[in-house]
Amino acid sequence: MVHSQSPTETLNNLVNCVSVPFILVAANVEILMDHYLFLLKKILGNLLMPVPMTLLLLFWGALLLLRQKTRWLGIIVVFLTTGLLFVASYAPLSHQYISLFESEAPSYQQGPVSVDYISVLGSWHQSVDSQPVTSEIKPAGIVRLAEGIRIYRLNPGSQLILTGFKGIVQDQVSYPEKLRELALILGVPAEDILVFNGPRDTIEEAELIAANFSGDSLVLVTSAVHMPRALNLFHKVGLDPLPAPTGHLSKPFRSWWTFPSGSTLAQSEMWVHEQLGLLWIKLTGQVRNMVEKD
Numbered sequence: 480m481v482h483s484q485s486p487t488e489t490l491n492n493l494v495n496c497v498s499v500p501f502i503l504v505a506a507n508v509e510i511l512m513d514h515y516l517f518l519l520k521k522i523l524g525n526l527l528m529p530v531p532m533t534l535l536l537l538f539w540g541a542l543l544l545l546r547q548k549t550r551w552l553g554i555i556v557v558f559l560t561t562g563l564l565f566v567a568s569y570a571p572l573s574h575q576y577i578s579l580f581e582s583e584a585p586s587y588q589q590g591p592v593s594v595d596y597i598s599v600l601g602s603w604h605q606s607v608d609s610q611p612v613t614s615e616i617k618p619a620g621i622v623r624l625a626e627g628i629r630i631y632r633l634n635p636g637s638q639l640i641l642t643g644f645k646g647i648v649q650d651q652v653s654y655p656e657k658l659r660e661l662a663l664i665l666g667v668p669a670e671d672i673l674v675f676n677g678p679r680d681t682i683e684e685a686e687l688i689a690a691n692f693s694g695d696s697l698v699l700v701t702s703a704v705h706m707p708r709a710l711n712l713f714h715k716v717g718l719d720p721l722p723a724p725t726g727h728l729s730k731p732f733r734s735w736w737t738f739p740s741g742s743t744l745a746q747s748e749m750w751v752h753e754q755l756g757l758l759w760i761k762l763t764g765q766v767r768n769m770v771e772k773d
Contacts, residue, residue, distance in 0.1 A: 524755055528748050529567045536560040567747035568739035571732050577750050578729035581703040584710060587626075587723035593634040594721065595695040596673075598688055599627035600681065600709060601643025604657045606650050612661050619702050619726055624658055626725035627700045628665055638671045640692070642684045645676040681705075681756075682712050689716040696721075703727040704749050708756045715760075 525531065537560055543553030566572050602620030613621060631637050639662060643654030653676040662672055675691075678684040688697070701709050703724035713720055728746045
């Protein structure tokens with residue numbers, strides 16, 4: 480006997496048939512928007528670094544100098560740009576603002592109770608068959624892992640959490656897998672290393688860890704200059720980890736008699752990168768709040 484649908488059932492089936500494609504489209508749009516926002520963040524972040532900005536401003540100043548009407552403005556632009564470059568590359572000045580930023584999170588102090596997990600945030604690597612693993616991983620990543628292993632050994636029964644990008648077409652080995660390789664060489668048992676492939680940036684790392692370890696005690700290991708932003712993002716997802724900053728850039732300087740250097744400029748770039756990251760958090764947070772209200 481054929482069951483005849485009631486008008487209500489028929490209407491519900493029609494609604495389901497129509498709504499499912501719209502849900503799928505909306506999900507795909509959200510994924511695309513997230514991807515494009517990620518690309519926009521990376522492009523703007525690289526463009527606003529001291530060296531690209533200095534070159535752009537100097538080029539603009541040179542164009543202004545070519546015209547009689549704008550020559551004075553060109554002189555001012557070149558003068559200010561040179562001054563900014565000097566501040567960013569002169570250690571006694573740059574270390575003033577870097578040290579204030581890095582000191583926001585204290586160094587790790589061992590407590591009376593062992594922690595459950597030590598999260599070592601991702602950095603960067605490039606697989607090269609002819610080079611040792613210590614050359615394949617960015618120095619900041621090696622320093623983070625070393626600090627993570629040090630804290631791991633202070634906390635019997637704890638485990639390391641390694642997160643990072645899953646790899647690109649040209650490099651199939653993910654960052655946490657490469658870091659795991661080094662951790663094994665340094666004597667950490669395989670069962671105490673948890674690898675999570677996929678997070679592209681700090682917020683995705685924070686969301687992943689919140690989804691899997693929200694009820695556990697956690698130590699957060701990352702570079703000192705990155706720690707304020709990392710803690711901000713971990714707090715936003717409901718976590719309150721113990722900070723363990725490492726790889727401090729700022730050191731007490733002994734004399735003002737020194738020359739500007741490229742290494743100091745690179746440190747200033749890291750500071751600028753973190754300031755832009757904090758600004759991005761505020762801007763995207765405001766956008767999300769506006770969307771939720773609408």
